[in-house]
Amino acid sequence: MSKPIVDITPKNGAGFPWGGQDANKFEQEWSMKPVVIRGYLDHNKEIKIEKKRNGERGVEVVTPFYTHLDKNDQPCGILINRGWLAWDLKNFRHDRLNEVTSVTGILYRGDASTKYSKPNQPLMHRYQTVKPEEIAVVNQLPNEEEAGNFMIHAVDFDESTRTIHPNVPTSSELQSFTNSAERHEAYERMWNGLTYVGVLANTAMWLYL
Numbered sequence: 001m002s003k004p005i006v007d008i009t010p011k012n013g014a015g016f017p018w019g020g021q022d023a024n025k026f027e028q029e030w031s032m033k034p035v036v037i038r039g040y041l042d043h044n045k046e047i048k049i050e051k052k053r054n055g056e057r058g059v060e061v062v063t064p065f066y067t068h069l070d071k072n073d074q075p076c077g078i079l080i081n082r083g084w085l086a087w088d089l090k091n092f093r094h095d096r097l098n099e100v101t102s103v104t105g106i107l108y109r110g111d112a113s114t115k116y117s118k119p120n121q122p123l124m125h126r127y128q129t130v131k132p133e134e135i136a137v138v139n140q141l142p143n144e145e146e147a148g149n150f151m152i153h154a155v156d157f158d159e160s161t162r163t164i165h166p167n168v169p170t171s172s173e174l175q176s177f178t179n180s181a182e183r184h185e186a187y188e189r190m191w192n193g194l195t196y197v198g199v200l201a202n203t204a205m206w207l208y209l
Helices: 023-030 132-138 144-149 171-177 181-208
Strands: 034-041 047-053 056-069 075-086 100-108 151-154
Touching: 034 075, 047 075, 075 100, 075 132, 075 144, 132 144
Parallel strands: 075 151
Antiparallel strands: 034 056, 034 100, 047 056, 056 075, 100 151
């Protein structure tokens, strides 16, 4: 993440840089590239995703961030993963005092989908997986398709000025706990293999007895 930070704030009447492009190709080109975006947060539509970190229960805070007007003068934006809060601090309000701001971070497509992913339950206001394509619909963003393709994970690139509430990762921390879908699949294959070996071992033991 040593590359220069790129400002991706759209001009009024325009869109985000991935609009009309192949999402997979764009992701490869922009993966872990630092970006900054300017606008204002809409805390009234904030969604908290249940997440554990180091065994502690908590939530990741996802907030709509309005950045520009479309050709019909409707406010459009992007979803921001603003970081993690411990469960007993999930209703912490101090961070909501700031609405007009800029956010630095990286573009990503939400949580990787695996067989262990838990479905969200919007009607029950319960979320366990970061899925921008779902949250953009719930938040009724006018640019739903754009906002559903990519979102921003806030990152503290300057480790001397940390954001504590919510807890925003540094670039080194983000790289350490960001797992790709391929890595999840590798873990799955490993556990399936271990399970298979365990079944064979138990079968051999019973046959021996």
